[in-house]
Amino acid sequence: xxxxxxxxxxxxxxxxxxxxxxxxxxxxxxxxxxxxxxxxxxxxxxxxxxxxxxxxxxxxxxxxxxxxxxxxxxxxxxxxxxxxxxxxxxxxxxxxxxxxxxxxxxxxxxxxxxxxxxxxxxxxxxxxxxxxxxxxxxxxxxxxxxxxxxxxxxxxxxxxxxxxxxxxxxxxxxxxxxxxxxxxxxxxxxxxxxxxxxxxxxxxxxxxxxxxxxxxxxxxxxxxxxxxxxxxxxxxxxxxxxxxxx
Amino acid sequence: xxxxxxxxxxxxxxxxxxxxxxxxxxxxxxxxxxxxxxxxxxxxxxxxxxxxxxxxxxxxxxxxxxxxxxxxxxxxxxxxxxxxxxxxxxxxxxxxxxxxxxxxxxxxxxxxxxxxxxxxxxxxxxxxxxxxxxxxxxxxxxxxxxxxxxxxxxxxxxxxxxxxxxxxxxxxxxxxxxxxxxxxxxxxxxxxxxxxxxxxxxxxxxxxxxxxxxxxxxxxxxxxxxxxxxxxxxxxxxxxxxxxxxxxxxxxxxxxxxxxxxxxxxxxxxxxxxxxxxxxxxxxxxxxxxxxxxxxxxxxxxxxxxxxxxxxxxxxxxxxxxxxxxxxx
Numbered sequence: 298x299x300x301x302x303x304x305x306x307x308x309x310x311x312x313x314x315x316x317x318x319x320x321x322x323x324x325x326x327x328x329x330x331x332x333x334x335x336x337x338x339x340x341x342x343x344x345x346x347x348x349x350x351x352x353x354x355x356x357x358x359x360x361x362x363x364x365x366x367x368x369x370x371x372x373x374x375x376x377x378x379x380x381x382x383x384x385x386x387x388x389x390x391x392x393x394x395x396x397x398x399x400x401x402x403x404x405x406x407x408x409x410x411x412x413x414x415x416x417x418x419x420x421x422x423x424x425x426x427x428x429x430x431x432x433x434x435x436x437x438x439x440x441x442x443x444x445x446x447x448x449x450x451x452x453x454x455x456x457x458x459x460x461x462x463x464x465x466x467x468x469x470x471x472x473x474x475x476x477x478x479x480x481x482x483x484x485x486x487x488x489x490x491x492x493x494x495x496x497x498x499x500x501x502x503x504x505x506x507x508x509x510x511x512x513x514x515x516x517x518x519x520x521x522x523x524x525x526x527x528x529x530x531x532x533x534x535x536x537x538x539x540x541x542x543x
Numbered sequence: 544x545x546x547x548x549x550x551x552x553x554x555x556x557x558x559x560x561x562x563x564x565x566x567x568x569x570x571x572x573x574x575x576x577x578x579x580x581x582x583x584x585x586x587x588x589x590x591x592x593x594x595x596x597x598x599x600x601x602x603x604x605x606x607x608x609x610x611x612x613x614x615x616x617x618x619x620x621x622x623x624x625x626x627x628x629x630x631x632x633x634x635x636x637x638x639x640x641x642x643x644x645x646x647x648x649x650x651x652x653x654x655x656x657x658x659x660x661x662x663x664x665x666x667x668x669x670x671x672x673x674x675x676x677x678x679x680x681x682x683x684x685x686x687x688x689x690x691x692x693x694x695x696x697x698x699x700x701x702x703x704x705x706x707x708x709x710x711x712x713x714x715x716x717x718x719x720x721x722x723x724x725x726x727x728x729x730x731x732x733x734x735x736x737x738x739x740x741x742x743x744x745x746x747x748x749x750x751x752x753x754x755x756x757x758x759x760x761x762x763x764x765x766x767x768x769x770x771x772x773x774x775x776x777x778x779x780x781x782x783x784x785x786x787x788x789x790x791x792x793x794x795x796x797x798x799x800x801x802x803x804x805x806x807x808x809x810x811x812x813x814x815x816x817x818x819x820x821x822x823x824x825x826x827x828x829x830x831x832x833x834x835x836x837x838x839x840x841x842x843x844x845x846x847x848x849x850x851x852x853x854x855x856x857x858x859x860x861x862x863x864x865x866x867x868x869x870x871x872x
Contacts, residue, residue, distance in 0.1 A: 301667060303667050304664065304665050307662075307663075307665050311657070311661040314653055315652050315653060318652040388648070389644075391648075392648055393642070393643075393647075393649075394648075395613055396613065396637060396641070396642040397662060397665040397666060398634045398635075398637045398666060399665050400634055534613055535615060
């Protein structure tokens with residue numbers, strides 16, 4: 298049987314309905330975290346003193362503010378994707394699901410898409426609100442830097458790429474883990490790895506050039522693209538059903 | 544209702560191919576050093592209701608999981624609806640079968656309808672609404688379709704899971720303890736449903752601990768305890784394991800029972816479990832009963848009752864499992 302987007306769609310639809318009725322997801326990941334990550338960068342920028350505007354600290358302060366925007370696509374999907382497989386197993390829903398004609402790749406792509414949709418909506422919404430706040434109320438000198446092409450490029454590119462990394466790492470951990478909490482902790486930790494490089498760029502520790510940024514983005518894109526195939530290889534139906542090695 | 548949503552249409556297509564629904568050949572499964580199944584062989588014909596009986600840990604669920612392509616056998620092979628088990632054929636086999644695991648495994652934050660809708664999508668079914676309505680009606684849940692599965696009782700969840708497994712109109716239906724947790728009325732409805740599916744040619748493999756259920760539902764049963772101990776029709780199993788017996792109750796004891804019973808042709812052996820009550824080993828109770836009654840009356844006995852003592856499937860099961868006679872075949 299060939300890859301079926303119809304089956305992928307069935308998984309996405311089911312997952313989104315499930316998220317909507319899951320208080321943990323709605324309250325924590327879709328409300329509390331976004332609120333925190335809008336407020337922190339806004340406070341960070343709006344507390345910059347006039348004397349700092351022309352100093353070298355400015356870039357660092359703006360870098361930190363924009364870094365908050367990238368924590369969202371790294372953190373939100375890691376918790377959700379880490380739950381995706383082991384959570385089904387703990388609820389007892391994995392076995393009925395795997396008795397259907399769905400292929401491992403279809404299940405994984407469906408899970409990943411379901412996590413990526415709310416993640417990208419929330420992450421871009423936070424960035425949009427941040428830009429609106431800066432555009433409306435911030436010092437014009439700050440506006441020039443925040444709306445600079447380099448920062449816009451980094452944010453727009455790295456939001457989906459970091460989300461992709463977090464999702465595949467989270468699902469990979471979820472397929473091999475025996476406990477939801479352990480899976481979520483490991484997943485959050487692993488999702489922060491590429492963020493370190495992005496942080497070094499944002500804080501000017503590594504000189505951010507356009508070429509370097511694009512190279513990093515391309516590297517993450519490759520990892521995200523092959524991620525589903527690697528995770529599909531790790532997806533062992535038997536291990537997930539009986540919980541024992543063959 | 545269109546033909547595409549009628550139960551048994553997939554079974555009819557498979558039946559046309561003329562092969563057995565299931566062929567299990569030397570199936571063996573090891574989990575590390577533990578042997579879950581050991582060299583099990585049997586066949587299930589199309590349209591048959593086949594019972595898999597055995598104690599906990601006998602390998603019944605493992606058998607279903609292997610045939611459902613969820614886990615791989617260590618040795619041996621099987622064909623399901625004519626397709627041999629392999630990594631490549633897993634999805635194709637799963638499209639033709641349906642498995643209802645022991646635990647319903649429903650999405651509790653989704654409604655009954657949404658649960659079924661999700662699975663209809665996974666089977667890529669057409670006429671989804673019609674199919675869901677029909678599946679729910681067949682388990683008498685049409686009026687609960689908008690309730691969250693989390694709010695349903697265990698028995699109702701079991702019925703939703705059954706509706707889910709009927710949704711794809713499978714050629715082979717695997718039911719793992721289908722009436723577990725159901726009240727007697729609901730269990731009776733499930734029995735009727737399995738009977739109706741048999742009439743539509745759907746092959747059903749059912750595992751159960753309820754032996755009277757297996758006896759009532761199944762055309763044939765297999766008794767397993769890691770190994771296959773016995774397979775056959777319940778009547779045949781009884782005949783194979785137990786001699787046929789006539790039970791005679793008299794108003795008082797016979798003076799010389801040995802002489803009386805030796806006069807009746809076909810009586811092989813007798814015993815007197817309690818005063819005035821006799822158990823006779825006979826070849827054919829229908830042939831032996833009339834001359835036996837004549838002889839008893841002739842010697843002045845007052846006959847209260849004469850009848851065949853039937854062994855239940857439970858007797859067969861206990862004989863095989865309870866006595867630890869695990870190696871009998």
